[in-house]
Amino acid sequence: MEFREGERLVLELDDGWVTDYGKAVLTDRRLIFTKGENTTLEINLKHIGKVHSEVSFLGVVSMKIRIFGGQVFKVTFKCEGPKAILGSSYTMPKQKEITRRWVDTIDRLLPR
Numbered sequence: 001m002e003f004r005e006g007e008r009l010v011l012e013l014d015d016g017w018v019t020d021y022g023k024a025v026l027t028d029r030r031l032i033f034t035k036g037e038n039t040t041l042e043i044n045l046k047h048i049g050k051v052h053s054e055v056s057f058l059g060v061v062s063m064k065i066r067i068f069g070g071q072v073f074k075v076t077f078k079c080e081g082p083k084a085i086l087g088s089s090y091t092m093p094k095q096k097e098i099t100r101r102w103v104d105t106i107d108r109l110l111p112r
Contacts, residue, residue: 003027011105016081017098024075026102028109031065043067051106053099059092061099065106077102 003009011026013019021033021041031048033041043065050066054074062076077098079091 004029010109011102013077014098016079016083017077017094018080019075019077021075024077024102026105026109031106041073043073045106045109046111048106048110051103051110053103061092061096063099063103063106075102 007027007029009025010028013024019033022035023033025032025034029045031043031045032039047067048065049068052064054062054064056062060076062074065073065075067073077095079094083090083094
């Protein structure tokens with residue numbers, strides 16, 4: 001993945017974890033999702049109105065990204081690595097921790 005001039009990496013998804021959109025990378029300007037060499041979704045931080053976490057009735061924590069204009073992206077972090085065999089006692093707390101870290105970091109980077 002190539003970054004734009006002056007752009008810097010802020011956060012990268014832990015090994016063994018993915019989203020529906022692929023691997024997540026956060027720079028100081030964009031949120032980027034990739035599968036292999038292909039970018040599946042790219043969101044400029046200037047376009048994000050709000051980011052927060054949301055818990056489903058099953059206890060699954062997701063990150064919701066509201067874009068100016070009303071479009072909403074739901075991002076769920078999923079364990080697909082070898083630690084997935086540890087079950088929900090490992091994955092659920094780790095999922096909550098990862099989601100909180102991403103929401104807090106993105107929120108901190110949003111232009112005010």
